[in-house]
Amino acid sequence: MSKFALPALPYDYSALEPHIDTMTMNVHHKGHHQTYVNNLNGAIQGEHGGQFKGLSIENIQRNAVKAPDAIKATVRNNGGGHFNHSLFWTLMAPTGSANSAPHGDLKQALETEFGSVDEFKTRFNAAAAGRFGSGWAWLCMDRSGKLFICSTPNQDNPLMEGISEHVGIPILGLDVWEHAYYLKYQNRRPEYIAAWWNVVNWDKVVENYSHAKQQKTPVFDVPLA
Known part of the structure; x- marks a missing residue:
C-alpha cells in the first residue's frame, strides 16, 4: 500500500537567505516535516487507520475529527503537519523570482x-x-x-x-x-x-x-x- 512521502522543496535550502536561513530550512524540511510524514503513515497503516487508507491529505484534514480515539491525536497533529508544511513550502520563493506583492x-x-x-x-x-x-x-x-x-x-x-x-x-x-x-x-x-x-x-x-x-x-x- 502506498505511503505519503516527503515532497521536495521547489527551491534550494539556501534560496530564501538571508530572510530564512539554510540550516533552519534543512532542519524544518528534512527533520520536522519528515517526522510528520512518518507518524501519519504509521497511524493510517496501523490497525485503527482503515478509514483513512487511500484518502488524500486534504480529506484527512476534513475527517480528522472522525478518527478513532486510538489515533485521533496522531492523525490531527501529523496529518495537519504534513498538509500545512506541504502548502507552506509553495508559499515562499527566492526574492525576485515571483511577484513581490498581491495583484x-x-x-x-x-x-x-x-x-x-x-x-x-x-x-x-x-x-x-x-x-x-x-x-x-x-x-x-x-x-x-x-x-x-x-x-x-x-x-x-x-x-x-x-x-x-x-x-x-x-x-x-x-x-x-x-x-x-x-x-x-x-x-x-x-x-x-x-x-x-x-x-x-x-x-x-x-x-x-x-x-x-x-x-x-x-x-x-x-x-x-
Missing part, C-alpha cells in the same frame, strides 16, 4: 475586505505574533467567498471542521512554531514575521485565491512512496 483579483479582494494591502498585513502580523505558543496564521476564504484572517494552535488548520474554530480554505499560511525561526531569530518572532514577507510567493497565493473562489483547496505536490 489582480486578490489585491482587489484584500483592499475590499481590509481597506488596503498594508492593513491586511498589519492584521495578519498581529494574528501571527499573537498566537500563544506554537501554531499558524492564515488568510482564508469562507463558504460565502469572504476573506478572513485567523490563527490555529499546533498543526491545526481551517480545513478541520469540528476541530478548528474558524473553517475555510487556506490561501496563505505562516508557520510560527519556534522551529520555523528560532535558529536565526531566537525569541524575536515579530522580526521573523517581517522578514518572511520578503519571500512570500504572491503568484502562488493568487493561484490559491483563484481556486478558493471555486471552493477548491490549493494545489501542491503530495507524493506517495
Whole structure:
C-alpha cells in the first residue's frame, strides 16, 4: 500500500537567505516535516487507520475529527503537519523570482475586505505574533467567498471542521512554531514575521485565491512512496 512521502522543496535550502536561513530550512524540511510524514503513515497503516487508507491529505484534514480515539491525536497533529508544511513550502520563493506583492483579483479582494494591502498585513502580523505558543496564521476564504484572517494552535488548520474554530480554505499560511525561526531569530518572532514577507510567493497565493473562489483547496505536490 502506498505511503505519503516527503515532497521536495521547489527551491534550494539556501534560496530564501538571508530572510530564512539554510540550516533552519534543512532542519524544518528534512527533520520536522519528515517526522510528520512518518507518524501519519504509521497511524493510517496501523490497525485503527482503515478509514483513512487511500484518502488524500486534504480529506484527512476534513475527517480528522472522525478518527478513532486510538489515533485521533496522531492523525490531527501529523496529518495537519504534513498538509500545512506541504502548502507552506509553495508559499515562499527566492526574492525576485515571483511577484513581490498581491495583484489582480486578490489585491482587489484584500483592499475590499481590509481597506488596503498594508492593513491586511498589519492584521495578519498581529494574528501571527499573537498566537500563544506554537501554531499558524492564515488568510482564508469562507463558504460565502469572504476573506478572513485567523490563527490555529499546533498543526491545526481551517480545513478541520469540528476541530478548528474558524473553517475555510487556506490561501496563505505562516508557520510560527519556534522551529520555523528560532535558529536565526531566537525569541524575536515579530522580526521573523517581517522578514518572511520578503519571500512570500504572491503568484502562488493568487493561484490559491483563484481556486478558493471555486471552493477548491490549493494545489501542491503530495507524493506517495
